[in-house]
Amino acid sequence: MLNVLILCTGNSCRSILGEALINHLGGGRFQAFSAGSHPAGKVNPNALATLVRQGISTNGFSSQSWDEFDNKGIDIAITVCDSAAGEVCPVYLLGAIRAHWGLPDPAHVTGSPEVIEAAFEATYVALEKRIQQLLALPVDTLSGTELAKALNKIGTETI
16 A cells, blocks of 8 residues: 655645545545645645535545655655645655645635535545545556656646
8 A cells, every 4th residue: 555645835735635535445445534734724625525515534634844744655645736736745755655746725716615615526526536546546567767757747738
């Protein structure tokens, strides 16, 4: 089983959705966690509502620092926001395969509840498509370099 850490600055929306999706769809091949460089301290309620609408459990999610994963043995680290992509990752991630899957932050969307819900759903769908591509990769036969290249390619494809 590969340990995947989904990183975003605040760890309140995109990284939470990514963690939930990998654990929900991963079939035991992956164990996902999420964290932030500057965690918001709470999970965005719209992210949790999105998971509920999709039938995914919301138990156990929290907005936490990436420092919490120092001894976790992370195999893959995926950043999902531009600000996290530009930050220097913790030393313990130097051995991890790293990829960037930048997505707009749905927490910054303003407007009616329907507009906000649509933004969170769009983020969920984009992450779901990317995670399905991750799950389709022959991770057991790819070298670290090949896997990093494939993961980064997934992040550049238009969803």
